Amino acid sequence: MHKIIVIMKKNLIALFTVTLFVSRACFGQTPVVEDFKTSTTAQPGKQYPQVNSEGRVRVSIAAPQANLVQLDIGGKKYDLKKDTSGVWTGESAAQDEGFHYYQLNIDGASVPDPGSLYFYGAGRWGSGIEVPAHDKDFYELKNVPHGQTREKIYWSATTNAWRRCFVYTPAEYEKNIKKKYPVLYLQHGSGENETGWPVQGKANFILDNLIAANAAVPMIIVMDNGYATKAAEPGKPNTPGFSAFETVLINEIIPMIDSSFRTLSDREHRGMAGLSMGANQTIQITMKNLDKFAYIGAFSGTSNYPKTDAIDPATFMNGIFKDVPALNKKIKLFWLGRGTKEPVPFPASIGAFKTMMDQTGFKYTYYESPGTAHEWLTWRRCLYQFAPLLFK
């Protein structure tokens, strides 16, 4: 009797599972958990966008005369449904925890969600949303001393333009007015700008929290724009490219920072890190300028990008990795990180670089952010792992 009941229970569970599978298959969607809360990245006073415990994003917008309104997030478009008052509402599938760019599509027009705060990424100012991460504590605004994030405007002769960077100074900077600080130059990725790290990157809160916990030394962080086009010679077209940022950083930004802030200006107190395009730039610039940098961080990118084939250290980057023992002596930290869910070609491309380091005996620290892709939670975690290892 007891056995029969157990079997029946198992069958019921199996039946329920099959039914659920069929209903999911038929309707193309799973039941939505109705515990949505207004997102931390909603505009003040706005009810939407919202996020639920599954990580679904729900948006809502009045568009009485529209034929079709969609939520465009994570590379997919989700149709919203119109109610009788002309308000369209709907939600996405579950998103990874962390920060995502998104937009609305109204009758073919791709526009920002008027409910959300705006962020610069994907080559535009537009909507972004935060899906709360299980480990969000490390980047939250907490009851600790807070540094300042300063907008610094400077003239760049290389690009013949005014440029802007954000400079984080640690909380104690205003108190210890004779103390000098090490400097980390921290770069954004492709399609982003100097607002990436201080806004969606939360670099200030990550450092405030680390410094308050004595886990990182107080440091200055400079967040500049990685795009830099050389000023055209008279009668010649502009020569946009990668190399202008190196010139701007080495010849203009670093001297400007060292003269405007109380910095320790030797190589052992200067680091550079970046994400994606910024990681590529970091490796290119620091490896060529080891008289200026002793700490190097590459988040979700390497200088062989987008290639995935084996790297020959004899020729790669003009043979800069040939004398590995000398490099190991000189470099205090080479730190490489990525998310476990990074899309093609990052895993293989970063993997090829890692293999090259392993084969040559080049010393490095490696980190993988669990369950995140080529997005900001990966990079916040990278900074959180990387910063404590600096300037010690």
Add this chain to the structure above:
Amino acid sequence: MHKIIVIMKKNLIALFTVTLFVSRACFGQTPVVEDFKTSTTAQPGKQYPQVNSEGRVRVSIAAPQANLVQLDIGGKKYDLKKDTSGVWTGESAAQDEGFHYYQLNIDGASVPDPGSLYFYGAGRWGSGIEVPAHDKDFYELKNVPHGQTREKIYWSATTNAWRRCFVYTPAEYEKNIKKKYPVLYLQHGSGENETGWPVQGKANFILDNLIAANAAVPMIIVMDNGYATKAAEPGKPNTPGFSAFETVLINEIIPMIDSSFRTLSDREHRGMAGLSMGANQTIQITMKNLDKFAYIGAFSGTSNYPKTDAIDPATFMNGIFKDVPALNKKIKLFWLGRGTKEPVPFPASIGAFKTMMDQTGFKYTYYESPGTAHEWLTWRRCLYQFAPLLFK
């Protein structure tokens, strides 16, 4: 013969004028001058929004399936026209020179223009556009030493919340590291926040330019959020209101600024100014706290708002204007300004306040910004006129 030709010319001109009038009346629009240029407030790399020499704003957006797309600016909606590729384009009537908030309307949905930069005003983050002013030189980014604008985060026990202000420090602040500076507290208007003055207000560039020309003394400017809701007592609802900001400013912001920056902290080196709601707050707070403030600026607002009837100094603001000789002795500067095109009730409301000052012999300086309404060009000009009179 000569006379006849003159008469014919006059008739031709009259005929042309009539024809033009008729065509304007028939089509409801004047011919558009085709000298549009991409706005300085367009997103990097975007071609639209554009502005022409008349001050018309032209926008363009792809919305292939839309039925109606409109540009919503200056309280009017302008229909755009769709081309064969599904791109909608069109322009507004001429706008006043200066800065204006606007939005697009797509089949009834009010959304930000994906081509524009975003600003906080009118109670939302959304599109804004700059119609170049004939006198824009005073607020432009120029080849002068630049101060820093710093984001300062602080805890407010009054509101039981983290708050944020922006603090402008003059260029020399980092050089003269023992010098102390006077402080101006500068407030935004209704529906705006602490980003108003440092972003669309261009307070930093206005002061950089004035200080470089020796027209204003180097000063610190604190730009905070004028909204402050007292933390609820246990079991009681929140008591939102005007008074909480006074408590936050006097008990929290001023002490925090004086302890975090090198300030001159006596009343003769502290001023407060604000626009619209911020002007109202400025008068309310400074007049009650003359032991703390000697310089007062009210831009496009007064504390009798929205009333326009005659003010009785015996009862107005609890009789604070009763002893005018004592006030005149104590207040170093009371400065009042507005735009000539301000809408109802501002001219009459500000006018009633001005009449009260005239009748009581209360000393003040008055300024009118020509051709501007209740918008940011009025307030930029006010700051430009007001700042040189401070702390001298």
